[in-house]
Amino acid sequence: MSTIYEVAALAGVSPATVSRVLNGVNVSAEKSRLVRDAAGKLAFTPNRTARSLRKQSSEVIALVIPDIENPFFTSMARGVEDVAQAAGYSVVLCNTDEDPDKEASYLSIAVSENMAGIILAAASDHVDLAPLLRRGRPVVAVDRGPHGFDLDAVMVDNIAGGREATQALYDQGFSRIACITGPSDVETAQRREHGWRQVVIANGGHDERYLKHANFRVDGGRAAMDELLALETPPDAVFVANNLMSVGALQVLFERGLTTENVGMASFGDLPFSTLAPRGVTIIHLPARHLGVTAARLLIERINGDDQPARTIVLRNEISAPTSVGSA
Amino acid sequence: MSTIYEVAALAGVSPATVSRVLNGVNVSAEKSRLVRDAAGKLAFTPNRTARSLRKQSSEVIALVIPDIENPFFTSMARGVEDVAQAAGYSVVLCNTDEDPDKEASYLSIAVSENMAGIILAAASDHVDLAPLLRRGRPVVAVDRGPHGFDLDAVMVDNIAGGREATQALYDQGFSRIACITGPSDVETAQRREHGWRQVVIANGGHDERYLKHANFRVDGGRAAMDELLALETPPDAVFVANNLMSVGALQVLFERGLTTENVGMASFGDLPFSTLAPRGVTIIHLPARHLGVTAARLLIERINGDDQPARTIVLRNEISAPTSVGSA
C-alpha cells in the first residue's frame, strides 16, 4: 500500500505534484509522465479515506431504500447506478428494511462518511434530515416525499393511480371493491388508498371493512386477501397497492381455485417476474428505473452546486387494462 | 458538525478523553458523564472518515454481487446484512452487473475506503484480489469460487444439483433433455452444465445441440428456449441453470400454449415471486439467505483476526419434485 510520498520519491518530485497529476491540474508533461510511471510501478491507488477527510466529501452516493427484495426498488437502483457511474460516482445501497432505526443509522453513516449525496426512499415519515442538510449534503427524495423538508423529489402520482385502478375495476363490471394498502404510516400507502377511497365513495360503494393495511410484502398481501375473502360479504374485486402484495393476493386467489373473473384485481406496480402474467389483472405500470435515473440526475446537479429552489418531479404511470379476464 | 475538540471544550476535558469515552476505554465515571452530556448537547457524531484513516479500517463491509435484480442475490444480501448488523457492521451493496470492469472498480474502492472486509460473488474468473489480500483485507467468496486465491468460500454443490435436476427429468419419463446454462466463463454455469452432461451421457442421451449458453437473465432464458424449440428435433425437457432463465423459459413455453407436460422442466434455483408456482417444474432449492449468513459469519471471524487455513463450506440444496405435472 503505497502512498503519494513513495510515488513522489520514486518520481523525484514533491507529493503535491503527484497529487496534482492525479487530479489533472497544471503539471508539466515531463513530470506528469514521471509520476504516472512511478505510480504504475508501485500499483498506487490513492487512499480515498484520506482524500475524503481532506476534501470533506467522497465520490460515493448513498441510495437508501426500504426493501432490497422488492424488484421495484432494485430496478430503481439500476437507474440510479447508471447515471451515477457515468458521472463518476459509485453507488452504495443501504437497505433499511422499512425500519426507522436502520434508516437513521444509515443516514448517520452517510454524513460521517462524507458521502457526496443521498437518494432516499424514506421508511419513516419522521426522518431527521437536519444533520445532513446542515452539512450541505444534498438529499433527493424518491418514491416517497420529503416530509417537511425542502428537497428535490421524484414521485409518481399515487392518488391518481389509486383512482384509475379502482375506476378500471368498476369499468370491468365489479361493484364491491376492496383495497389492500401498505402500512398506515407510509405515505405512498395512504395516497393510493386515498385514490381508492375517492372512487368508491363517488360510486356509493364505500365500505370500511374492505380496507386492509398490510406490510407491502408477499405475506402481507396473502394475509389481507385471506381476511377479505373471509368476510360475510366478500368483495368482488380488489385494488392492491403494491407489486409484492399483489403476488400474495393472487397466490391466495389461485390456491382457492378462484380466478380474476371471480375476484377482479388491479395492482399498483408491475407484477415481478411473472412467468405467466395473469392477464386478468389491471396493472398500473410504474417507471421504476426512470424514477432512479431522474433522482440521480437531480442529485448530481445539486452536488455540482446547483442552487435553485427545490423541485418536485412527478412521473407518469401507465395503466394497462387486462387483455382478457381469466386466471392466466 | 461538531468535532471531538468542541465536545472536549464543552465538557472541560481533553480530546483524548472524549475519544476514550466514545470507544469505551477506562475513563472515570464523572468525566465520562460530562463527555456524554456535552456530546448529546452538540448532537455529536464521530467522523468515520477520520477514524477510518487513523485506524486503517472502517466498520463497513462490502457485498459485491453480479446482479442486484436477481432475487437470489438480494436474498443472500439479507442474510449478510442480518449477521453483519448484529456484529456492528454496515453492509454496502455493490452491483457489478456481471461486468469485470465494474467489479474491479468496486474492489478498488473497497481497499481505498479501508473497508473491513469483502464478500464477493465474482463476476469474473480473473478477479485480482492480490491488492486486497496484501493489505490484509479479508475476502470471502460466496456462490462462486475463489479462482486461485486461498480464501474462505461458501457454495452450493452445483454439479450435484445439475445431476439431480437432470436425473429427476429422466425419472419423470422425459428422454431428450436439454440444458440452458449461463455464460461459459462463469463457474456456476459450467458446473451446473457439467452435472447435466454427466447424466445425459450416462443415459445415452447426449446431444450437444441441446446445450445453450445464455446470460442468466430472463431474456436469456427466453432466447435459449426459443432456439431449442426451433430445432428439428426439439428436446422434450430442459434443465435450466438459474431462476431467472427459468422464468424466461416458462414464459416462452406458456406463450406457445405448451405446458410442462409437453416440455418438462427443472430449475436450478427457486422461481422468484411465482404467483402461481408452476407445479410441473422440478426445483433445486438454494439456501440463498443461508449462504449470505454463513459468508458473513466467516468474514467477521476473519476480521476479528481468525487465522486458520481457508475453509470451503458447501451448503445443501433440496430438490423438490413436481407435485403434479401441468401448466399451473
Added chain:
DNA sequence: TTGTAAGCGTTATCAG
C-alpha cells in the same frame, strides 16, 4: 510550474 507545510478529525503513544 513546483515545493513546503498546514490541516481534515480521529486514535494511539507516551508521559505525568
Added chain:
DNA sequence: CTGATAACGCTTACAA
C-alpha cells in the same frame, strides 16, 4: 486516569 502530541494520506493555500 488523563493530557499533549504525533501520526493516518491526502489536498491546497502560499511561496518561490
